[in-house]
Structure formats: structure tokens, C-alpha cells
Amino acid sequence: MKILLTGATGYIGSAVTEHLAAAGHQVVALTRGAEPRPGRAWHAQVVGDTTDPASLAGAVGPDIEGVIHLAPPSGDADVDTAVVEALAAPLRGTGRPFVYTSGVWVLGATGGAREVGEDAPTDPIGIVGYRPLIERRVLAEAAEGVRAVVVRPAVVYGRGGGIPAILVDRARGQGVPEYYGEEGVRWPTVHVDDLAGLFVAAVERAGAGTVWHGVGEPAVPVRELARAAGRAAGVLAAPHAVPVEQAAEVFGPLFAEALALDQSVSGAAARTVLGWQPERPGAVAELTAGSYRPVEVFGAPEGAGTDAEVAAIRRLVAEVEHAQQNELVDGFLAVFRREDPVWTTGHGKRLSGFEEIAAFTRKVLPGATAGSTAVYDVERVLFLRPDVAAVNVRQQPVGPDGGRLADRPEGRPFYVLVKEDGVWRVGAAQNTVVVG
Ligand SMILES: NC(=O)c1ccc[n+]([C@@H]2O[C@H](COP(=O)([O-])OP(=O)(O)OC[C@H]3O[C@@H](n4cnc5c(N)ncnc54)[C@H](OP(=O)(O)O)[C@@H]3O)[C@@H](O)[C@H]2O)c1
Numbered sequence: 001m002k003i004l005l006t007g008a009t010g011y012i013g014s015a016v017t018e019h020l021a022a023a024g025h026q027v028v029a030l031t032r033g034a035e036p037r038p039g040r041a042w043h044a045q046v047v048g049d050t051t052d053p054a055s056l057a058g059a060v061g062p063d064i065e066g067v068i069h070l071a072p073p074s075g076d077a078d079v080d081t082a083v084v085e086a087l088a089a090p091l092r093g094t095g096r097p098f099v100y101t102s103g104v105w106v107l108g109a110t111g112g113a114r115e116v117g118e119d120a121p122t123d124p125i126g127i128v129g130y131r132p133l134i135e136r137r138v139l140a141e142a143a144e145g146v147r148a149v150v151v152r153p154a155v156v157y158g159r160g161g162g163i164p165a166i167l168v169d170r171a172r173g174q175g176v177p178e179y180y181g182e183e184g185v186r187w188p189t190v191h192v193d194d195l196a197g198l199f200v201a202a203v204e205r206a207g208a209g210t211v212w213h214g215v216g217e218p219a220v221p222v223r224e225l226a227r228a229a230g231r232a233a234g235v236l237a238a239p240h241a242v243p244v245e246q247a248a249e250v251f252g253p254l255f256a257e258a259l260a261l262d263q264s265v266s267g268a269a270a271r272t273v274l275g276w277q278p279e280r281p282g283a284v285a286e287l288t289a290g291s292y293r294p295v296e297v298f299g300a301p302e303g304a305g306t307d308a309e310v311a312a313i314r315r316l317v318a319e320v321e322h323a324q325q326n327e328l329v330d331g332f333l334a335v336f337r338r339e340d341p342v343w344t345t346g347h348g349k350r351l352s353g354f355e356e357i358a359a360f361t362r363k364v365l366p367g368a369t370a371g372s373t374a375v376y377d378v379e380r381v382l383f384l385r386p387d388v389a390a391v392n393v394r395q396q397p398v399g400p401d402g403g404r405l406a407d408r409p410e411g412r413p414f415y416v417l418v419k420e421d422g423v424w425r426v427g428a429a430q431n432t433v434v435v436g
Contacts (some may be wrong), residue, residue, distance in 0.1 A: 007070030031227035142209030167229035177230030181260025191280035215267025
């Protein structure tokens with residue numbers, strides 16, 4: 001399909017562009033300026049400004065087979081209604097799709113344990129007070145022969161961006177991770193690449209007059225997101241609750257209200273009806289060991305292939321951390337290669353072969369985390385060969401609340417990893433305690 005995409009340069013629009021192109025569609029990007037943007041998977045570029053509906057006349061020509069409207073609304077109901085009119089009217093009577101981007105904040109505070117579906121009534125918070133009106137305006141186009149669809153994304157994360165990046169910046173700036181409002185606040189979340197997949201599914205096959213929640217995880221405790229954001233910022237401290245009034249001084253009252261909003265929202269319908277399959281790591285995992293904390297990489301070309309290998313290596317190191325923190329002997333041993341692994345501990349004890357490592361682990365791991373454990377961050381990956389990597393890790397001792405234990409030394413684990421049968425495992429490991 002040839003698809004007009006507004007907001008194509010933005011956070012979500014960049015991912016949607018890539019996923020549309022990968023699915024074989026042609027993206028016609030509507031941009032505010034005419035300057036070319038090299039490197040984008042756009043078929044063509046047209047100029048228009050969504051604060052000036054007249055500038056959109058002609059953007060949806062007869063060759064446009066669908067529209068995805070991602071550019072944010074102006075907040076002026078008349079202007080935003082005129083924008084929908086300008087983009088949807090040329091599609092009337094064609095059955096072609098018009099996908100409008102709203103957001104889960106139109107549902108307001110959902111409260112309780114139940115996940116709220118698309119059939120729930122809207123109860124928008126202030127920052128999106130205008131949006132249900134535009135949603136209704138869009139859905140009314142179904143009666144005019146337009147395949148009108150509304151997608152409501154959750155809080156979007158991934159690719160180091162979105163609102164979670166604000167949590168990371170704040171943790172770095174304040175020296176302590178922050179969350180806003182009550183301790184129990186939960187956000188529905190979605191990975192930007194999973195969300196892009198939903199836009200592709202919606203434009204290809206969502207029925208006329210339908211609404212879809214773009215939700216990967218229905219209710220992530222924001223306190224846990226904040227803790228993970230601290231990790232990404234290199235700040236190991238227990239998260240600190242900031243009252244909404246105080247947050248309003250930093251973010252303004254409307255955004256502060258949104259950050260403190262407690263929601264539990266279901267994205268099940270898109271999975272069962274559209275066959276949408278969100279498969280990226282969850283928001284906490286992504287913040288802890290994903291795109292929010294870049295790793296230095298050597299010996300491999302930049303690109304998606306290397307990114308995927310580095311992500312797999314980080315997952316392996318996250319497994320080491322998880323097994324260590326939870327005293328999981330089998331989990332810890334699973335990270336080692338079976339054939340002749342060697343491990344030299346931080347105290348200089350060399351263990352040769354899987355059996356020796358297993359015996360030592362069974363002896364020392366149970367009970368090892370009483371009072372203290374450790375976090376592991378991959379800092380540097382050198383690909384010696386595509387299937388052999390030398391990995392530098394930073395190991396910091398933390399207490400039960402996740403705070404850094406200042407009186408304990410750090411470690412500098414070094415792993416030689418080998419990829420066999422598609423799986424990275426530790427072939428050799430050495431830890432060095434940092435002295436002084
Ligand atoms: N991010 C989230 O967590 C989230 C969650 C739910 C819903 N949403 C909604 O999803 C949509 C996209 O969000 P995003 O996070 O991708 O935003 P973003 O990164 O700020 O991108 C906004 C995009 O819209 C374009 N744009 C802005 N004003 C425009 C105008 N007057 N005319 C034409 N284009 C204009 C921008 O183009 P330029 O390059 O010219 O600036 C950019 O491509 C928004 O409607 C947002 O409310 C986002």
C-alpha cells in the first residue's frame with residue numbers, strides 16, 4: 001500500500017516508517033519542511049503542517065491507499081477536526097484505512113486490579129481532554145466509507161526514548177530515581193517496535209470504526225520503572241516518591257497529572273483479533289539492560305545485526321545477575337559452556353571445567369546474598385570473531401533495597417563468550433576486585 005504518514009520523523013513515526021517499509025508498503029511522509037531527510041525509508045515526502053489544515057489539501061491524492069495520522073494534535077478542537085476532515089475526506093467511499101493515534105490517557109485513572117478494554121468509557125485527564133472528541137470524529141468516518149481506526153498507545157518505551165527517557169534523565173540529574181504521585185502507580189507500556197507492528201496490522205486489516213489499545217504490559221509499577229531508570233543512569237538508590245504538586249513545578253500541572261496516573265489497560269483485543277504479537281523485552285528489562293544504556297562495541301559493523309548480538313549478550317549477563325541475586329544454582333550454571341569452561345573468582349580461585357565450577361557454585365551460592373547482592377552492567381563488548389566476544393562488566397554491590405553498598409568493593413568481571421547453536425555462553429570468566 002502507498003501510505004501517507006504524518007509525524008514520520010518522530011519517535012513513534014520513525015519506527016512505524018521502518019516497519020511499514022519492511023512489510024512492503026510505500027511510506028509517503030508528511031513533514032513540516034521540505035528539506036530531505038537522508039537515511040529514511042520513505043518512498044516520497046510531501047509538505048504540510050497540522051496546525052494549518054489548508055496546507056494539507058492535496059496531501060491525500062488518489063494514489064494514497066491509506067493514511068496513518070501520528071502527528072500530535074494542536075489542542076485546538078476546531079483545528080484538529082479540520083485536520084481530520086482534510087486527511088479523511090479524500091478517502092470517503094473508497095474503504096481505504098485512516099488510522100488515528102490517540103492514547104490510553106483518554107481512559108483516565110482506571111484503578112483496581114481489572115485491566116480495562118476498548119469498551120470502557122473515556123474519562124480523559126486534562127492533558128488529553130480534547131481527544132475523545134477527535135476519536136469520535138474519526139470513527140464517524142466509518143459511515144462515510146472510510147476504514148476509520150483509532151489506536152491508543154500506552155506509554156511508549158524502547159530505542160532509548162519516550163517518557164522513560166525522562167525518568168533516566170531525572171535520575172541522572174537528581175542523583176536518585178524518581179516516580180510521581182502514589183507509591184502504587186502503574187503505567188501500561190508498549191515497546192516502540194511492537195507498537196509499530198500494531199500500526200502495520202491496523203492499517204492492513206483493522207475493521208472500520210474500531211479502537212485498539214497498543215499495550216504490551218497492562219500495568220507496570222512505576223516504582224520499578226524508576227528503579228530501572230536509575231540503573232540506566234548509573235544511579236543505584238531506592239526510588240523516591242515526588243508529590244504531584246512538586247512534579248507540577250518541574251513538568252507543569254498537566255504532564256505531572258499524567259505521570260502520576262494509575263492505569264491498568266488491556267491490549268488483549270489486538271492480539272486475538274488482529275494477530276498482533278508484541279515480543280520485545282518488557283519496559284523494566286529494556287531500561288535495566290537495553291537501549292537506555294548504550295554499550296561500547298568494537299569489532300563488528302554498526303547495524304541491526306550487531307545490536308541484536310549485543311542485546312543477546314546483555315541478556316546473558318542479566319541471567320548471571322538474576323541467578324546470583326536469587327541464589328539459583330542451576331540458573332547460574334546454565335550460563336556456562338559445557339566444554340572446558342574456566343572461571344577465576346574475584347579472590348583468585350581458579351576453577352577448571354564444568355564439574356569444578358558446578359561443585360563450587362553449589363557450595364557457595366546458597367546463602368551468599370544474605371544482606372548484600374550485586375548488579376551487573378555490560379560496559380564494553382569486543383567481537384574477536386562474530387561468534388566470540390570479550391565482554392567487560394561492572395559489578396556493584398547493593399543492599400536488599402537496591403541501594404549501593406558504599407563499604408563493599410566493586411568487581412570487574414571479564415567474560416569470553418562463545419556463540420554456539422545460536423546461543424551465547426561463557427567460555428572463560430575472570431573477576432577482579434577493585435582495590436582503592
Ligand atoms: N510517546 C508516547 O508515549 C505516546 C503515547 C501515547 C500516544 N502518543 C501519541 O503519538 C503521537 C506521536 O508521538 P511521538 O512520541 O512519536 O511524538 P514526537 O516524537 O514528538 O513526534 C511528533 C511528530 O509529529 C510531527 N509534527 C509535530 N507538529 C507537527 C505539525 N504541526 N505538523 C506536521 N507534523 C508535526 C513532528 O515533526 P517534526 O520533525 O517537524 O517536529 C514529528 O514527526 C502523538 O499524537 C502522541 O500524543 C505518544
